[in-house]
Amino acid sequence: xxxxxxxxxxxxxxxxxxxxxxxxLGEARLDVYVSVLALVYFVCLAIFRPSRGFFDFPAAALxxxxxxxxxxxxISILYGA
Numbered sequence: 001x002x003x004x005x006x007x008x009x010x011x012x013x014x015x016x017x018x019x020x021x022x023x024x025l026g027e028a029r030l031d032v033y034v035s036v037l038a039l040v041y042f043v044c045l046a047i048f049r050p051s052r053g054f055f056d057f058p059a060a061a062l063x064x065x066x067x068x069x070x071x072x073x074x075i076s077i078l079y080g081a
Contacts, residue, residue: 007048014040031069038062 018036027033041062 003048004050007044007050010048011041011044014044031072034062034065035069038066 015037018040019033022033022036041058045056045059
């Protein structure tokens with residue numbers, strides 16, 4: 001099987017499993033979903049190394065969203081809000 005097809009199939013199944021698991025646990029915060037989905041994407045990207053013919057925009061967007069979420073959490077912990 002092609003690496004790109006295997007990457008897409010694995011990513012789709014892990015995203016579905018992650019969303020199902022989080023919703024089964026009763027999680028309702030959007031930042032948790034975005035963080036978990038970003039981690040799933042980067043793990044699949046590191047394992048399968050799919051070929052990219054252009055800049056990986058989803059990776060950049062997920063990294064920026066993850067960094068913003070972590071920064072907001074750290075600020076809220078430091079300032080006690």
